Amino acid sequence: xxxxxxxxxxxxxxxxxxxxxxxxxxxxxxxxxxxxxxxxxxxxxxxxxxxxxxxxxxxxxxxxxxxxxxxxxxxxxxxxxxxxxxxxxxxxxxxxxxxxxxxxxxxxxxxxxxxxxxxxxxxxxxxxxxxxxxxxxxxxxxxxxxxxxxxxxxxxxxxxxxxxxxxxxxxxxxxxxxxxxxxxxxxxxxxxxxxxxxxxxxxxxxxxxxxxxxxxxxxxxxxxxxxxxxxxxxxxxxxxxxxxxxxxxxxxxxxxxxxxxxxxxxxxxxxxxxxxxxxxxxxxxxxxxxxxxxxxxxxxxxxxxxxxxxxxxxxxxxxxxxxxxxxxxxxxxxxxxx
Amino acid sequence: xxxxxxxxxxxxxxxxxxxxxxxxxxxxxxxxxxxxxxxxxxxxxxxxxxxxxxxxxxxxxxxxxxxxxxxxxxxxxxxxxxxxxxxxxxxxxxxxxxxxxxxxxxxxxxxxxxxxxxxxxxxxxxxxxxxxxxxxxxxxxxxxxxxxxxxxxxxxxxxxxxxxxxxxxxxxxxxxxxxxxxxxxxxxxxxxxxxxxxxxxxxxxxxxxxxxxxxxxxxxxxxxxxxxxxxxxxxxxxxxxxxxxxxxxxxxxxxxxxxxxxxxxxxxxxxxxxxxxxxxxx
Numbered sequence: 001x002x003x004x005x006x007x008x009x010x011x012x013x014x015x016x017x018x019x020x021x022x023x024x025x026x027x028x029x030x031x032x033x034x035x036x037x038x039x040x041x042x043x044x045x046x047x048x049x050x051x052x053x054x055x056x057x058x059x060x061x062x063x064x065x066x067x068x069x070x071x072x073x074x075x076x077x078x079x080x081x082x083x084x085x086x087x088x089x090x091x092x093x094x095x096x097x098x099x100x101x102x103x104x105x106x107x108x109x110x111x112x113x114x115x116x117x118x119x120x121x122x123x124x125x126x127x128x129x130x131x132x133x134x135x136x137x138x139x140x141x142x143x144x145x146x147x148x149x150x151x152x153x154x155x156x157x158x159x160x161x162x163x164x165x166x167x168x169x170x171x172x173x174x175x176x177x178x179x180x181x182x183x184x185x186x187x188x189x190x191x192x193x194x195x196x197x198x199x200x201x202x203x204x205x206x207x208x209x210x211x212x213x214x215x216x217x218x219x220x221x222x223x224x225x226x227x228x229x230x231x232x233x234x235x236x237x238x239x240x241x242x243x244x245x246x247x248x249x250x251x252x253x254x255x256x257x258x259x260x261x262x263x264x265x266x267x268x269x270x271x272x273x274x275x276x277x278x279x280x281x282x283x284x285x286x287x288x289x290x291x292x293x294x295x296x297x298x299x300x301x302x303x304x305x306x307x308x309x310x311x312x313x314x315x316x317x318x319x320x321x322x323x324x325x326x327x328x329x330x331x332x333x334x335x336x337x338x
Numbered sequence: 339x340x341x342x343x344x345x346x347x348x349x350x351x352x353x354x355x356x357x358x359x360x361x362x363x364x365x366x367x368x369x370x371x372x373x374x375x376x377x378x379x380x381x382x383x384x385x386x387x388x389x390x391x392x393x394x395x396x397x398x399x400x401x402x403x404x405x406x407x408x409x410x411x412x413x414x415x416x417x418x419x420x421x422x423x424x425x426x427x428x429x430x431x432x433x434x435x436x437x438x439x440x441x442x443x444x445x446x447x448x449x450x451x452x453x454x455x456x457x458x459x460x461x462x463x464x465x466x467x468x469x470x471x472x473x474x475x476x477x478x479x480x481x482x483x484x485x486x487x488x489x490x491x492x493x494x495x496x497x498x499x500x501x502x503x504x505x506x507x508x509x510x511x512x513x514x515x516x517x518x519x520x521x522x523x524x525x526x527x528x529x530x531x532x533x534x535x536x537x538x539x540x541x542x543x544x545x546x547x548x549x550x551x552x553x554x555x556x557x558x559x560x561x562x563x564x565x566x567x568x569x570x571x572x573x574x575x576x577x578x579x580x581x582x583x584x585x586x587x588x589x590x591x592x593x594x595x596x597x598x599x600x601x602x603x604x605x606x607x608x609x610x611x612x613x614x615x616x617x618x619x620x
Contacts, residue, residue: 118348122355124554125597127562130577134584135363151369159369228456232566235458236581263458267570270462271469279462286459293454 001213004302011298017291018084025080034078034257040069054274063280066266072277075262076284082258084288086161086240087226093165094226095219098172105173106180107199113181120170128167129232135163140238143245157241164229172222179214183207213303220296224289231285234260235267259285345605352601353594357383360590383586390591392583401591405579409595411489412575416564417599418491419498420557426499427506431514435537446511452504457563461570464497494573498563502556509552510545517541543615550607557600 005011042051042059050059057064063073105116140156142149149156183189184207192206230240237243239254239261246253254261262281269277357380364379365371390401434445472478517523518541526536561577568575580592 118351119355121348122352122359122593122597124558125561125600126359126558126593127565127577129562129565130580130584130589131359131362133581134360134586134589135366137584138363139366139369155369159366224454231456231458232562235566236569270465270570275466279466282456282459282462286456289456290451290454293450297450 001302004305005298007305008298008302010294011302014291014294014298018288018295021080021288021291022084025077028074028077029081036074036078037071038069039065039071054269054277056274057276057280064274064276066277072262072280075257076259076281079258079262080288083227083230083260086258087223087230090161090165090226091219091222093161094168094172094222097165097169099176099215101169101173102176103180103203105177106184107203110177110181110184113178116174116177120174123171128229129236131167132164132229132233133236133238135167136160136233136238140242141245142242149242153241160240164226168222168225172218175218176215179211180207183210213299217296217299217303220292220299224292224296227285227289227292230258230260231263234262234264237264239264341609345601349601352597356590356593356597357387360586360593363586379586383590386587387591390587392585392588394583401588405576405588405591405595408574408579409576409592411573412564412568412577413596413599415491415494415498415575416560417603418495419560420502420553422495423499423502423506423556426503427510430503430507431510434511435514442511446508449504449508449511453501453508455501457501457566458570460500461497461563461567464493465570468493490573494567494571498560498567501563502560505556505559506549506553510549513545513548514541517544546611546615550604550611554604561596 039055040052041049042055044050054067055065055069059065063071063076065071066075109116136159139151139159151159180203184202189202189206192202197206234240237252239252240258241254244253252265254265259281263278263285266277266281269275270279361376361379361383365373365376367375391398392401392404393399430445430449434442437445468478522540523536526540564575565577565581567573568578569581572578576592576596580588
């Protein structure tokens with residue numbers, strides 16, 4: 001599997017992109033301690049004041065400044081590591097809960113398949129973003145007029161992580177359960193049962209090795225969905241860790257420096273002259289999503305590739321060698337009685 | 339008869355799950371789980387279902403008929419987007435069917451890029467194009483600040499259909515490849531049927547059932563695209579309504595309203611498919 005994966009250029013591109021981005025984000029924070037360059041005013045060569053923040057990318061390279069004068073590029077870079085780690089965290093919780101429930105469902109309750117899928121029919125019409133917003137908004141949004149947040153930052157963040165993980169668990173559990181249940185119907189499982197395998201053995205030795213590649217693929221796909229839902233919530237003014245509202249007229253502030261806040265705060269600039277405030281973060285976010293999609297596509301192709309175990313290949317080569325030797329010697333005169 | 343009762347049970351159960359899920363905010367009292375609160379909210383919402391209302395910050399209004407105008411608008415652009423994306427995908431399929439293999443691979447990759455782009459990027463690019471056209475030519479293709487008399491249809495449908503079209507196209511291409519390798523194609527060819535007849539009469543018929551089940555995933559994705567679309571374009575649609583007045587009651591009724599047309603759509607389609615192909619779809 002891993003050897004096949006390394007042959008997939010798509011996977012390598014995606015993986016390298018994420019790694020380089022993540023590591024550079026870490027390094028930046030480590031070296032500069034999350035320093036964000038600030039530049040409020042822009043002067044031309046004669047020292048004349050031309051413009052004030054938000055400054056365009058040509059005035060404040062590389063990606064421009066926001067209304068408070070902070071560099072967009074630095075904020076994107078600092079936010080990358082937080083965003084990716086939050087997404088990993090949510091994905092891990094989702095997949096852990098989903099696999100345990102899916103294992104129960106696929107191994108023991110698979111005969112109730114029709115009922116389970118029927119019950120979950122409704123979720124397939126539910127925009128997850130709205131559901132998450134409904135549950136989270138009462139805790140994560142604080143209006144300055146009515147006082148501060150009711151809970152501490154750590155509590156709010158863990159609450160959001162758990163809710164975002166939990167709302168996807170039913171779907172993940174049924175999908176993993178279906179995967180296990182379908183595998184149990186295949187022939188090699190039958191032969192294993194005939195040979196006397198118990199349920200425990202069946203799962204760990206037969207089903208799990210068979211499903212591992214698809215499980216990894218599933219993880220990467222969930223990662224994409226988590227990132228998308230985080231950013232969707234950000235656009236709906238629900239930033240990770242909480243939203244501070246001042247007003248009316250309403251102004252929103254993010255309490256953390258990850259991407260959902262960055263995107264959500266700047267979404268209203270899309271229709272103004274200062275489009276870059278929103279467009280550059282969106283492009284970087286899209287590149288990240290694309291990198292994950294490349295990874296998942298690479299894994300998909302690697303699964304489809306035939307797996308040739310290394311030992312077998314060696315055996316085949318040896319066989320070929322022997323065949324060649326026989327062939328090479330077949331035209332020599334036979335030497336009997338040397 | 340069995341079919342009808344089965345679908346009826348499914349419909350009722352699904353509607354119940356909407357209430358159960360819509361009341362989930364009641365399960366959390368602050369950050370702690372409080373089950374009694376959930377049950378109370380369930381009772382409260384069930385009683386209110388008879389005369390649903392919503393609160394706009396100052397006054398309480400009855401939900402019907404105020405929710406219906408945004409609802410019908412959203413459904414129009416949603417179904418429009420779904421059908422248009424299918425048309426795009428079929429057009430793409432027919433146009434690229436006879437291309438050489440290299441070109442097909444390139445187009446396949448472009449469709450892959452298209453389907454993996456996040457909706458938020460597609461919607462923003464769309465909005466920038468609309469503004470750019472307006473700046474250059476003074477022609478306002480789509481009214482970005484919506485008033486009641488001038489509601490845009492064409493551009494939202496175009497915008498919503500882009501990502502699903504890529505999904506459908508790629509899915510159909512893979513499916514088509516599988517179908518072409520099957521034995522019945524050889525048989526049809528040897529009987530002397532024209533390729534166009536094989537494609538339209540046999541392959542399409544066999545592709546319909548997987549397409550139908552795949553389209554449900556796409557509908558799910560389109561609904562979450564719709565949320566962001568209606569927010570960014572500030573259009574008066576149902577998801578924006580549900581976002582603005584986010585209570586359990588509005589959520590439950592909104593979800594129910596969204597579910598009904600899709601339920602009818604899929605039941606009708608599966609009956610039609612059964613008539614045509616003789617196979618049970620869904």
